[in-house]
Amino acid sequence: MRAALIHGAGDVRVADVSDPALVEPTDAVVRVVVTCVCGSDLHPYHSKPDAEEGDQIGHEFVGIVEELGDQVAGVSVGDMVIAPFAYADDACDYCREGLQTSCPNGGFHSGAQAEKIRVPQASGSLVAVPGDVDQALLPSLLTLTDVYPTGWHAAVQAGVGPGSTVTVIGDGAVGLLAVLSAKQLGATTIILMGRHTARTDLGREFGATHVVASRGEEGIAEVRAITDGEGTHAVLEAVGHMPAYEQALGAVRPGGVISRVGVPQYEEAPVGFGSLFRHNITLTGGPAPVRAYIEQLLPAVLDGTVEPGRVFDRVIGLSEVPEGYRAMDDRESLKVMVDPTR
Amino acid sequence: MRAALIHGAGDVRVADVSDPALVEPTDAVVRVVVTCVCGSDLHPYHSKPDAEEGDQIGHEFVGIVEELGDQVAGVSVGDMVIAPFAYADDACDYCREGLQTSCPNGGFHSGAQAEKIRVPQASGSLVAVPGDVDQALLPSLLTLTDVYPTGWHAAVQAGVGPGSTVTVIGDGAVGLLAVLSAKQLGATTIILMGRHTARTDLGREFGATHVVASRGEEGIAEVRAITDGEGTHAVLEAVGHMPAYEQALGAVRPGGVISRVGVPQYEEAPVGFGSLFRHNITLTGGPAPVRAYIEQLLPAVLDGTVEPGRVFDRVIGLSEVPEGYRAMDDRESLKVMVDPTR
Numbered sequence A, B: 001m002r003a004a005l006i007h008g009a010g011d012v013r014v015a016d017v018s019d020p021a022l023v024e025p026t027d028a029v030v031r032v033v034v035t036c037v038c039g040s041d042l043h044p045y046h047s048k049p050d051a052e053e054g055d056q057i058g059h060e061f062v063g064i065v066e067e068l069g070d071q072v073a074g075v076s077v078g079d080m081v082i083a084p085f086a087y088a089d090d091a092c093d094y095c096r097e098g099l100q101t102s103c104p105n106g107g108f109h110s111g112a113q114a115e116k117i118r119v120p121q122a123s124g125s126l127v128a129v130p131g132d133v134d135q136a137l138l139p140s141l142l143t144l145t146d147v148y149p150t151g152w153h154a155a156v157q158a159g160v161g162p163g164s165t166v167t168v169i170g171d172g173a174v175g176l177l178a179v180l181s182a183k184q185l186g187a188t189t190i191i192l193m194g195r196h197t198a199r200t201d202l203g204r205e206f207g208a209t210h211v212v213a214s215r216g217e218e219g220i221a222e223v224r225a226i227t228d229g230e231g232t233h234a235v236l237e238a239v240g241h242m243p244a245y246e247q248a249l250g251a252v253r254p255g256g257v258i259s260r261v262g263v264p265q266y267e268e269a270p271v272g273f274g275s276l277f278r279h280n281i282t283l284t285g286g287p288a289p290v291r292a293y294i295e296q297l298l299p300a301v302l303d304g305t306v307e308p309g310r311v312f313d314r315v316i317g318l319s320e321v322p323e324g325y326r327a328m329d330d331r332e333s334l335k336v337m338v339d340p341t342r
Helices: A039-047 A135-143 A147-157 A173-184 A197-206 A216-226 A242-251 A273-277 A294-302 A318-329 B039-047 B093-097 B135-143 B147-157 B173-184 B197-206 B216-226 B242-251 B273-277 B290-302 B318-329
Strands: A002-008 A011-016 A028-036 A061-068 A080-083 A116-119 A165-169 A189-193 A210-212 A232-237 A252-260 A268-270 A282-285 A314-317 A336-339 B002-008 B011-016 B028-036 B061-068 B080-083 B116-119 B165-169 B189-193 B210-212 B232-237 B252-260 B268-270 B282-285 B314-317 B336-339
Touching: A002 A318, A011 A318, A028 A080, A028 A135, A039 A318, A061 A116, A061 A135, A135 A147, A135 A294, A147 A173, A147 A232, A147 A252, A147 A282, A147 A294, A165 A173, A165 A242, A173 A189, A173 A197, A173 A232, A189 A197, A189 A216, A189 A242, A197 A210, A210 A216, A216 A242, A232 A242, A242 A252, A242 A268, A252 B093, A268 A273, A314 A318, A318 A336, B002 B318, B011 B318, B028 B080, B028 B135, B039 B318, B061 B116, B061 B135, B135 B147, B135 B290, B147 B173, B147 B232, B147 B252, B147 B282, B147 B290, B165 B173, B165 B242, B173 B189, B173 B197, B173 B232, B189 B197, B189 B216, B189 B242, B197 B210, B210 B216, B216 B242, B232 B242, B242 B252, B242 B268, B268 B273, B314 B318, B318 B336
Parallel strands: A165 A189, A165 A232, A189 A210, A232 A252, A252 A282, A314 A336, B165 B189, B165 B232, B189 B210, B232 B252, B252 B282, B314 B336
Antiparallel strands: A002 A011, A028 A061, A028 A116, A028 A336, A061 A080, A268 B268, A282 B282, B002 B011, B028 B061, B028 B116, B028 B336, B061 B080
16 A cells, blocks of 8 residues: 655655554554644654654544454444544543543554554544545544544643633644634633734634734733733643743733643743742643543534534645645645545 | 841841831731741742841741731731731632732731731731630641641642542641641542651651652652552642652653642753653642632631641740751751740
8 A cells, every 4th residue: 555654854755565454353454534744743754863764654544444353342344433643442541531642552543644554442442433424524524533632632621611711822723723622612712822814814713812923922912911911711832842832831820721732842841930830820731632532522523513624724645745744844734634545 | 026037048037126017008917926937938048148137037827916907807906817828918800719829919928937927918818716716726727827728729739539549749747738638638549758757657647548758769669559550640749849840750640630839949840741741741739829728727627627736846936946947957847836925
């Protein structure tokens, strides 16, 4: 089959690789119907050391079950399935608590930008889409594998609820879907910090009440001006770089929560008396346990109440994946969907 | 009147200073019945630059109201009052939310180690003790000004409830009262990390189910051994130094909460993928809004159900305050109570 492989920074290629096969009795093999490039795929795209042997990449996909191991229950061959970017056994304490990303038998997919993929822990991970699926829903269903529940996780972890004031840092797909999530959870002030007008316009449609294009101290001052000098209860940080963290510190209200879902590209950060401690700021977040949220988020996608799939602004074939990375990295494209049959 | 003043590191003196007087109509003047030395007083005791002019110090006191400004309501001259270490107006959004430590008209007392003290925002801060007060309750009432609600705040912010597993780092007064608080809130496993047997013995009486005397990697390994390798849901960090933070990272369970109430003596700390993010660890805490908790904690103190005052292991007069600092700094004494009449 054909698959995308990353060989180093800026070096993604499409090549023929062996078809995936069942290895464990808990595995499935899924034919990929739609996949996409994630903002977090851009981190290795920036920094991966060069290697002759490429690594398969991609962790978001909706597909059709082709084969199932003997121990897989709950899905059938032929089902259309949504695959959370983290697989998990759905049997341990962490899965039962809704923290599937910490499942000891879990892991992260790699290799979804391909025609097919092997899915470990298929019972605990895959969610079959009920009924006949309208093809027009595929983009929104695809967001349920990662970016939409990730935005939702940011908002839930921050305690966003009716009347909350929220700042969202980042106008990528996760940031925009954090806006949508905050709106669904009842936030009344949603300030989107981002500078790409096409994206922030979509953010307004998703529920942003204010857009702040400035960054750093100037951006913080604008957030404070909107909130009577106080900052917002919740800051949803969907970038992962230090300037975004610093913006979060400046935008959060005393007693508020900074909820991070952008993978931190730093290890140390200010957390002392002058940053988090003095005003009881909480820092939370992490990889979203997507599997915990799908049943909750799916109905509004299926009935068209929300259209998170609007974050996709380009559809390409598998051979164009390298160009998809380039377009997202150059911010020509917000999020690229890949149809492996094209 | 006589008062303790800090002139520099290791240099606390008792001297005659002017009596405090009402300045604002919202002030009270309170005669100090009992005060004490706090673990956080030891931070300036270690690091304050030398100065000819000393600063009055101390922020925990129970006293008798001597004078009241025109705008003070809710307390009367002659009342015995508990004074939260942070004063606040009890009129702003933050006070109404129970975050009095972020009140814009609030601040922190300084000068309680004295015969009298001026109390700003007396209406919003002072809590009159009902009825005739049994003198034997004074130590426990004094803990309600800071260390007991601070331990309680650590546990509440960490979400400790029935069945929680908890690690408490630090066997000082706050750590021991965090143990007591976790027990009151229903925690079933309470691991106290501390190496002073007299203190950890008191911790066991307060509710600790395990004591870990080792520090660093060895201490972390012991906590993990007690918890099937997982760590605890909550880690209450009552020290404030970096090794305690690192211990907290090692002791917390995936999805758990590190709740800090020891004033951080560092600004930067690990918070990235490998420390907090990967397993959705939440970092919370800050100065305890003591005023928010007093009504809740007072009844069990008054009826003797709990005896948080057992953290005091020495009573001294005002002239002995310098010796009290030395004894606490040398860990000869857990917590020193000061009776200004002695």
